[in-house]
Amino acid sequence: MSIIKKITYVLAIVLSVIYLIWRVVFTIPWHAGLLVLIFALLLVGSEIMSNLTAFILIFFRMLAFKNKLNLKIPDYDHTQPLPDVDIIIVTHNEDVELLRKTVNAATFIDYPDPHKVHIVISDDSNRPEVKALAAEYHAQYFGMDDNHDAKAGNINHTLQFLHSPLFAIFDTDMIPFSGFLKDTVPLFIENFKQLADDDQNVKPLGFVQTPQSFYNADIFQFNLFSEKIVPNEQDFFSRDVNVLNGSNDTALFTGSNALFLREVVDKVGGFPTDTLTEDFELGTEINMAGYISLATAQPQSSGITPIDLKGVIKQRTRWARGVIQSCRNLHIFINPKLGWKNRLILINTYLYWWSFARRIIYIIAPILYALFKIQVVMANFWILMIVWAPGYFLLHYVLKDTSDSIRNERWGEIQETFFAPYLFIPVILETLGVKAKKFKVTEKNVTFSIIDKLYILPYFSLWLVTLIAIVKFNYGKFGSEILIGSVITFWLLMHFINLSFCLFIAMGRPVYRKTERFSRQIDGDIWLGNSWQDMRTNDASEGGLSFRLSGDTRDLEHSQLLQGQTVKLRLPSHGQYVNLTGKIMRVSHYNADFAYSVQLTVPNGDDRNHYLQLIYNGFNDTLPLTQDTWISPFDELYTNVMIRLQKLERRVSRLTRF
Template sequence: MENGLFEWLVLSSVGLLLFYLLSKKFHWSKQVLIILFLSINAIYLGWRAVYTLPTMNTISIIAGVLLLLTEVAGFLQSIVFSIISWRPFKRKHVPLSKLETLPTVDIFIATYNESEDLLKRTIAACTLIRYPKNLVTIYVCDDGRRSSVRELCEEFGISYIDRKDNSHAKAGNLNHALTKSSGEIVVTMDADMVPQANFLERTVGHFSDEEMVFVQAPQVFYNDDPFQYNLFFEDRITNEQDFFMRQLEQGKDRFNATMYVGSNALFRRTALDEVGGFATGVITEDMATGMLLQSDNRKSAFVNETLAVGLSPETYADLLKQRDRWCRGNIQVVRKWNPLKMKGLSFMQKLLYMDGIHYWFFGIYKMVFLLAPLLFLVFNIYSLDVAFDQLLWFWIPAFISSQLMFKAVADKKRTVMWSHVYEVAMAPYMAMSVLSEVFLKKKFKFNVTRKGVQNDRRRFLWVTSLPYLFLAGLTAFALVKVGLYYVYPERYNVNLDVLYINIFWVLYNAMAIILAVFLSFERPRHRNSERFSVDLQGVLNGPEASVSFEIVNISESGARIELDALTLQSYLSNETEFTVSFAGVKDLKVEKKWINQRDGKLQMGLTFTHPTQVQYAEIIRVLFSEPVNAGIEKYYEKAYLTTAMYRFLKRTKKADPTFNRQVIRENVTLSGQLHVDGQTVDATVLDYSEAGCSVRLNRTLRVDQIVKVTTDERELSERSAKICWVRRKGRSRVIGLKFVA
């Protein structure tokens, strides 16, 4: 028996690896890999149901059945994912020339309380969209009824709409705008979503098909989400939503089941009129509206191109609130418009919509997986009862098949391990969302996700982290108890085979729990707008000189530039105001925020001051409408969980204080003394300028203390200074000093 199982393990593993390697070149091998994955996991679940359920007591029987049902539910989701991934599908571009006449277009920018800086960015980009100006009308639909937003619309020459109340939230706002407009095509754009200049060129052509009712472009995010940002893993993983927005939406398009996601979408007005406008009565009006439009054989399309970019939630707490709203909204939709009972939807449309709703139960499933090994190790409650080696014969092929199949079809947009991290992090909250919405049916107020969040210091989200700290504490307690099993085996009656299984299981979960705790450390977000790395040249003009520069990174409010102008360092240090010209932006006034010397070149931080409307629009054109940065498209590259942990621990530190300097410092090594609190301390001066210096010494001092610096250097013969920062370096301390009068 064991020889046969060993042969099964070896043959299945070798076969899976072979077809995975072939899948890099041949699509048919991906399909074989999918079949193998489904077959091996079906065999595993069949074996699990027959041979592994515990029978020693009632609570263990219940735990075992729950775990098995959870695995079956995950397998059902895998079947739907396999169908979506079976054959690649990408809709061909339909040019505007396919239309006999170009339709009129109304662009609705829905807003409630978003900052005017975000709104201004979106408005400016909408005015830059390439389409006959006489055929486009831009409306800001302001449910906040703000006079300042009305003035902003007047400044850009676009239309402003408000209403007396906020009934039905965003859906009501859009429906009200429908009564105040008449365009044949309606575009919905969130306040933070910035369209590119070719947005209409790449989408409107699909309406040449008379049965086409809505076209969806993906939501792409130009900022790092909390998983990327808080874990210092921006360059290794994608935005957590990318997999759905790019991979799953494209797969669903093959079955005319593309989901409307609330923004970056175009609608035929007559079709909206037929279904009564945007759906109301639920907090995910977008999903419901798309499903209603697709009924009765109406067509939808998904254009898988980056045509607009926006902000994903910037704090982990805001991300959880957003997902809580989506989760509850999906359950509300199935109550009001059950896809299984809706007439006019195909079998595949019903299946895909139900699978999308079923997805939100992952929180409950993942909590079962997290608690099952802990219940055994802490309370001796069995969820499975099987020999360790027998489990390996069946589980290892199932695990390998899921890893390789997913890796083959996910196109580096997601990995199994990171899916595990995302689900563990959100599981406690999504489980509560599902249970409260299903059983309590509590009315939920629609809340707009905060955007443009700034904070100056690192903070730990204690309340948010409580479920992770509880799981981490329980895990630590379980592992301590495991140690006691081995030290005092005579005191515990433990099935060693099941013990080994649960030890491995709890360690596997522990990695994701640790990352969830790390995720609760919010990094500071100092800037009010995101910076993009670019490759642009420009000219810096001052009162006495002009110098060429290269832009290192840029946002709508400022830039970091690099200059090959060491001979001008004194001049650039003393001046604070300049004008710059770059990439079509002319004579833009800037203020120097800091200056520094690195690798033989000067770097300067600039803030744009009072740009004109024309200059601002040109900046938005450079950043968004005709983007020059290539950092938006990301993939999973060497995204190991251990690397994420190491990077978090290594990079959790304060920002480099040198980027606050207004003048260049000269690097030196000078012996000197610090006079502080009536004592003299030997110190070494590392650099200095007329504004301040850095010194190294073997004593800890406090920030804001006033000291006196003396050296043999004439400029530092006797200077009073204030301590601005203190940094440990080995056994020494390096302190930053700012000279005072």
């Protein structure tokens, strides 16, 4: 890192600290009414916490850069013993066909000795159909009745029957890639060797977390027509922040697609059952026991994320309450077993869930002044510009400069605003010890009802009040009045834009596709002219695929392939062919060639298993891993306005015909 950058980063923090000191000492309305004073204190407290989380993130990024901490995954060391691995797939009441995809993928995981990989289904519902599925794939099955400890109790029950030195955890919907063990086991083998050579200076490895990756567009990507523009909202934590945590040997366990050292899980008493987020708590207990944890950046599994508003809010509420519970159980502020880096990471995680309450406070503060002349910050405009503006804009520049290409701060504010109305109350209640009723597993199937439309009300109410505040505050102002009020107007406009995005997200978008489409380029064959000819797939889904002819085969296409025609295809997979049949539903141009879309007859048996593996083995490249920096949130806002206006115009046009 250059000297200029270091100076810039330090200056941003120093200026921000100076501003915060000024805010506390000179701007709080101590003589105001009690309610106004309380809100003013909440506002300055929110600013302090926001800056603190920014400082922590900058510090860890600078530390990682200084120490050149970059996790390198070694190859298998064939001079060392190869450990047995249990692949535990945890299921509650999920659809069996969804579970099939994960179990099937587990049978294709690469390992130097396949006999040392043991697939296990852990079923807390003791369902006969799940037991039958386990038998079909030659997997071990452990079911249980009357489980009162949710996912943690289910896993603990299964672990008592297993004895491999390593075990992996996968949720029902989290489909592993074939390279999962190659990205995780060698790290343990290397650690075993290092411990044997120098156990005094080497810490044992407790677990390796691979990213939470998803093969469908999340609610932000899908509802904002941004599937090609921004990555999944969870990528920022999984592929950036948690990798940064891992560079300090304290990656957080995120519930699935992680590989564990069995001995340390036994040592800490198994998966904790006193919290909704047993993953977060277990990972920290492992660190407290003296074991390190690492996080990789390359996805090695892929799951399905809910895109209905109710499902997403329900999921995040469970996470929020669970983390608050776990932080209380772990005593993160005073626990002497926590190292200072680990403590900072946990505090930052804890404060993240309070960011939604802070966001509500930030939204309300300028509205109070614009509509009711309630002043919660006592400051002269010019002094504010001198003390606040330099630190604010420099800090935001540093945050942008130190972050990677997954998500910028603007999108972070939009996502924070989206969750704020529904998460700030559960966080406060959980902190006060008011627990919610028992949570159920989040449904991954998209379900919409008339009640879902009501979820838009908090966003619309805040959006409307903010719009009124902008108009009322600026109406009739001229010259210096506009300048003096520009700070209030600035914040009102920022919140108005964020809330506009939230409205579009809450409005939803029709879901027409039954199964997700994956970008898959596979060289295969098609039966033409009484012989197999060359073809190459463009994309594939469970219900169909598209392909184009290749090589000399293109000379035959016009006379052989027509819409509505039934075709036979075969695709190579693990030393054999997957045999498929289907009907051509559409013929279109693909670059200079013709592309054919085929609706497949769902194969059975071995062909089905291999075809599922061809689809789900690897990240879905139709979705981005990085943000398109050429398209700003304002471009996205314009796109959403135009698309929805066009839809409204079409509806009106249809109504006026009759």
